[in-house]
Amino acid sequence: MRQSLWFLAAALVVAQAHPQRSRANTGASLRRRGVNIDKYLLPDSSTYTEAASLDDIKLSTLGSGYIETATNIVKSMFPTIDFRLVDDHYVGTNGMAHVNFKQTVHGIDIDNADFHVNVGTDGNVFSYGHSFFGGSLPHEPPRQKRDTGDAVQALRGAIDILGLPVQITPDTAVVPNLLESTVYSVIGASGAERDPEARLVKLTWRVETDVVENWLLTYVDACSMNEIRGVVDYVSDIASYQVYRWGTLGFTEAAGNFQFNNNGQGGKGDDPVILDAQDGSGSNNAPGRMTMLMYTWSLPERDSTFEAGVVIHEYAHGLSNRLTGGPANSNCLGGEESGGMGEGWSDFFATAVRLKPNDTRETDYPISAWVNDWALGIRAYPYSTSMTTNPHVYSDIDKMGGEPHSIGEIWASVLYEILWNLIDKHGKNDGDFPDFDSNGVPTDGKFLTMKIVLDAMALQPCYPAFNQARKAIIDADKALTGGANYCELWAGFAKRGMGPDATNSTYKPRMDDFNLPVGCLN
Template sequence: MFFALFALTVAAPVWAIRLPFHSWSTHSTVSLSDGSRYVAYHPPPVFEVYDTGLTARLTARGSSHKEAGLAFLRDRLGAETVQFKSSLEGDVTTHIYVTQQIHGVPVHNAVANVALNKAGKITSFSSSFVPSPRSVAPSTPTLTAEDAVRRVEEALNGAVVADHPVDLEYYAQESGDLLLVHGVPLDLTSGQRVLALMNAETGDVVTVINQTLDLTYRAVPLAKNVPVDNFELIVDPEDPLASPNGWTTVNGIDTHSTNGTNVIGHAYLFASKPVNETSPGAYDYPYDFTIDPKTRSDVNAATVNGFYVVNMMHDITYHYGFTENAFNFQGNDPIRLFVTSTAYGTNNANFFPSRDGVSPQLHVLVWTYTTPGHDGALENDIVIHEYTHGLSTRLTGGGVGTCLNAAEAGGLGEGWSDAVADWVSQTSLPIKDYVIGSWAKNITGGFRSQPYSTSFAVNNQTFSRLAGNNTEVHWIGELWAEVLHLQLAALVDKYGFSEDAKTNPNGSGGNVLWLHLLIDALSIQPCSPTFLDARLAWIQADANRYAGANKCLLWNVFASRGIGINANSSHTDNFDIPAECS
């Protein structure tokens, strides 16, 4: 039995998700260029939040928060299946992440975590463990990893991704059976990156999971955006706390190029090499908008700009808790940024997530809606959107990198990416309408169907938007990004706007509070979260950091778009708020 009773000294949770799950929350679909279609199953999580916290049994007098959290998880889930994975000690909460193992083999995306406040009380619990498998395959594979790679490459017409591990793990089917599989990360000739799960006994491809997070658009021209095409010479942008050795230093040595400890910026068209300084300490490459963006001088300038943007985002999010201990991209796993990339076509940008310790890739492509085309690395919000995929995939699940694959979870991921780009674009009161991608697409409406706006006349999306059959992740994500735009506006209306929020996480402005809540909530929520999970994680993040001071404000925003307290997985609009907020 994999779910055990647990010892607590107080009553049941304040909120608990135990409703039927829509298939979007538990499934993802990948269609390959040969017409084949694979559906993957992602076990639904249990997610509970406890407001001011529960007192859990301690393993011994004077136990640490880590020990107390592990004791809670072992009591709740069964000590024989719990394998410690990672921990994250933030400034207001400590997070403990564990994985499920059976016969010493990990179960794919079976992740559980708890958060403890400074008083050592449990404030949230989530688990995507498989509680009672119907059957469990033998733990010894018939096929070796090498056999699996060879067969998968041939079956799917691709090549295994270099420097990415092939994992032996159990995969939970919807039937309740656990299959032993080899997880093979694969680059297909069509340009897709996928994780292929091959049955380690029969050699059959069980399923394929998308590993490409991109900026494919759905555009209706409704508003305008300002193109990011004006260059300035920016002096000493490196943050001394987040990047104490600068951006271009690796193992204590200055590379004098776009090769650094946080990101390596590659000029894809020119042997995928970093771009060198133009003079000591300077990267001064003028950009010519009148020539082909694949010209060497323009590629160099775009690479420097992309390198600057990703490093800036590293430094900003570092201040808000996305540090080395919180699974960021620093040291042995910097982001590999490929600028003016032709590996995946045109009119897009891609992020290929990875687990902590393995470098992800970010490809920025050329947009061909103008002559000459526009290099996506020059529109900062495109790069920020892709970087935020790294933030959300690393923090959700404690560094596993694979917890946003179900359709609804993937939609949330797109929403967070648009929302952070929105946050960066805001410079003062009031919070302005936001459109992403207008310069690349060369239309004022950008990529999305509606601008993000506080006006219901401009953006009228509500929770019932998700009740149809459209499972495209950007379509789903638009609603979440709109809700977060409204949360930002509400917090700024209440607390004002901190102009130094990008460097000072201790400011009093609502924009500071917003980014803290976003990053805190990512660490709290379960693997494969739904909108309801993400909503509760946001509310609990406020309880953890601000003692619930904004509870009613936040609930009112959620309810205004149909994600009220009684909303459920049917995606029917519900506009109810807690009784104490009436």
């Protein structure tokens, strides 16, 4: 449990990894305990400035190396704001350097204030995104000493409001962290996988609880102790691993690829994934922690580890969470649109990897059809390039009530259009591994789309919205191919209402745009 500065008004969110939506699962999830997590969504508050807008500032921020260049752009935009460099910068397989910064106040991190800078192979800033807070900040540092009982009270508030299966007993005690004066461990509480932690800050307590089904960061108001300011679920952040395909496409050791031993290739190791086949803790689900449950809709019951789409969906959550905002920050996909895109990316990769040799753009793909014994799958529509079979458009987000899987269907539908646009242009490699040209670009449309989407995750800011992720995809293609697929990408976006003038203002409704940019034929 940690106390943390948190300046944006919002409430609870969990970007759940579970692919199951249409039938009730039997695991002890937060939703099952009666808490509607989706109504407490953190805001997707970041901005993203694409490559096309940066020509006039490149020379003014150029430094002796990519870290100095990235630091210069942050200083030039926020000369009076304190920030620190996050120790997770790296250079991707496309030559793009990624550098992250965290805004601070009196030496304390602001949890949701991040600055992400991408530096190109020419040494100049390629693009950047941020959620730095420019408003009024505390003039005095928060008190370092506080009644340790407050940490227990903050934990109690999280338990009561969220219905967590954690019990505070008479033996519960608070132990200060010897290395950090603002961090406390709450020992003796039962029902958690590990001792909850609290970090002391001025505005909220950040309560960290691992209860198997959910690993939560809960922001509890430091004054009232009974108000939740925000929640993020880490359970989907543990779900990926390094295999050849993901490594060659950009999910490397330095990018946070979940290896036990990084073998000197950069990044932080000792974070392998454990997959529990036929897990007995529930049924009809497959959480991102990779407790692969049995599905009971048919006789005999079906094992979710035998459906590739389910496993890939869960693993892909690790991909999107580690790449978005940098490998040291898994708290970047907890908003309405960003959390929905987390589900959409997982559906997209689960679909792209499963393509068969005879598939064409007329082929439709359901999700979790086999384990659920339901041919149409668990989404509202199968993924299809037919607007009759799957009519989803961008503005449908307004109808989804913040439910991440439903929002994810819209994002994955867009990516499915792009997938077939690039396959039609470049062909489809039906092998298990991609082939690359001399510049490291996949030679076929399937792996090229996967590479562009994966590279875009590393470009986009923490808490991206749909339109910012769209800009990042356009930029990823520009960095990789020089923009050779510009119109094919825009055609996929525009078909689903995400043309250049698609808007998402503070107030609904979202506005669709089905037009292509100048230079591309409608």
